Amino acid sequence: MDQKHLRDLLEEVRSGRMDTDSALHKLKTLPFEDLGYARIDTHRCVRTGVSEVIFCQGKTVSQIQGIVERISEHHANILATRAGREVFEAIREVDGRCAYHEMAQIVVIRPEPVERSGNIAVVSAGTSDIPVAEEAAVTAEVLGNGVRRIYDVGVAGIHRLLHVCEELFEANVAVVVAGMEGALASVVGGLVSCPVIGVPTSVGYGASFGGVAALLSMLNSCASGVSVVNIDNGFGAGYQAGLINRLVVENGGAGKEDRHAPAMGGK
DSSP states (O other), rough: OHHHHHHHHHHHHTTTOOHHHHHHTTTTTTEEEEEESSSTTTTHHHHHSSSOEEEESSSOHHHHHHHHHHTTOOOSSEEESSSSHHHHHHHHOOOOOOEEETTTTEEEESSEEEEEEEEEEEEEEEEEEEGHHHHHHHHHHHEEEEEEEEEEEOOGHHHHHHHHHHHHHSSEEEEEOOTTOOOOHHHHTTTTOOEEEEOOOOOOGGGGGGGHHHHHHTOOOTTTEEEETTOOOHHHHOOOHHHHHHHHTTOOOOOOOOEEOOOOOOO
């Protein structure tokens, strides 16, 4: 149950259109619903404004379907992350109202248009980093943020990044996705006045150690204002960027990318 539905329920009780026993019955699943293999946090949207996100990796298809069936009774724009094509098809069997973003490996269940505000720059060092960047971008968009994608501007051709500096300067927060040595986060951090969220990726040859080299590089950044999420955690970066962007917008600094758009396109 999200905040709107909870307010509507309370209003029905206040106006006398619903008795307290009926309201109590509707609220009995708060704050969670136990499915045996998962405890659905139905109260999360009331606390944080965002419904529970389904992390699909490591779950069986039947478990994912069961979770989707229960969450979709209460929410829209539900994110299912780390979802391959097989998982998407299984989710669609449960609820046909879903969109798949294949590059990001995200399914959005019951997609509805959202008002996007502010400006998050999602920057990738190379084309190979785009899947993680797209996970961040799609997450941020579904949560109501304006997103500008700036891809393949890594330090091996630094002039490509300098060419888009004006776009970076307009951002309220920048998500910088890079593998190999992960140097791009420091470079962007030294150019902009907004917070920078570094996302190390597992892209790279053997000595990159599956993203550990990029992670350590970003953690040791000499540029101020750079924070770092875990390896390949585009979702976490997109979510965190959305929180920062929302604070900027609420304080009157909406940026130049305010716009109304559907939450989902999908493939």
